[in-house]
Amino acid sequence: MRHQLTNVVHLVMLKRVEKCGYMTINPVDWNIFSVKRSRKQWTVDLARKTCTCNKFQMEHFPCSHAFVAARERNVDFTSLCTDYYKRQTLIDAYSVPIMLVGYPSSCHPTSLSWWF
Numbered sequence: 001m002r003h004q005l006t007n008v009v010h011l012v013m014l015k016r017v018e019k020c021g022y023m024t025i026n027p028v029d030w031n032i033f034s035v036k037r038s039r040k041q042w043t044v045d046l047a048r049k050t051c052t053c054n055k056f057q058m059e060h061f062p063c064s065h066a067f068v069a070a071r072e073r074n075v076d077f078t079s080l081c082t083d084y085y086k087r088q089t090l091i092d093a094y095s096v097p098i099m100l101v102g103y104p105s106s107c108h109p110t111s112l113s114w115w116f
């Protein structure tokens, strides 16, 4: 089965999944979880797509703590990723014709003003 994520994001996901084995999880409610590893603890909210490590919010991609929480609820983790990391979004971005502008020196200077 082909995955929905781009190859680079898929590799990042696999590395994060490896870390999940060392964590314990306790549900607080249906969407909120307390995740622990050794002496550290994080709180994941799947509905808000947040984690107290802040990686989930910053990257718009589940941190390893969120992966553990998603697995606990049988949530497809790709639904927690922004569409920008998905293969179809990348394909759609290049599905429209791209007009080449050539060398900047060959263009009229006034048309380049927005570059600088």
Ligand SMILES: [Zn+2]
Binding pocket: 042, 051, 052, 053, 054, 055, 056, 063, 064, 065, 066
């Ligand atoms: Zn986290």
